[in-house]
Amino acid sequence: MAWPLELEDPAAFRAGARALGDAMPAHHRAFLEGLPFSVAFGDFFFCHAGIRPGVALDAQDHLDLIWIRGEFHRHQGLYPKVIVHGHTPVEQAEILPNRVNVDTGAYATGRLTALVIDGAKKRLLTIEG
Structure with missing residues (x-):
């Protein structure tokens, strides 16, 4: 192939x-x-695409967890936890107050980004291949 x-x-x-x-x-x-479609650790909730604003984390639809974009990205308020997601490639990973997007388009750019969480500190780790 x-x-x-x-x-x-x-x-x-x-x-x-x-x-x-x-x-x-x-x-x-x-x-x-x-x-699982998502997992929570401490103050962070990890999923593929994001969550539907206004819906409890434990009541999220699995289709939203893997496909949502617009409504999730436009939401400026805080979520119950910081949402760590991908699904929407960006030039540089984003650390926002309510979400962290680590999708730097590795399939096309060769740049893979991860979030490193150390207590209250967050930093990005990126490798290029």
Whole structure:
């Protein structure tokens, strides 16, 4: 299979996704399928895309956790916890009062960013490959 996946052509993307799925060992797939949609540690809530404002963290719809964008990004108020997310690539990771976006588009840029939490301190760790 040619890399990277073709993102602009839906048929080519589906074919690439199938090939990736076929190449993945069954125990890797089982591990990924067994992961929760979100997890909370202390003052932080981790999910793929974000949360729906006004909905309790333990009542979030799993589709919002993996797909939401606009309403979540536009919300300026604080959430019950700091939301750590990706799903929306940005040039530089964002640390805002209510959320942290660590998606620096690694699939296209080769730049992978993580959030390091040490007590009340937050810093970003980025590696380029």
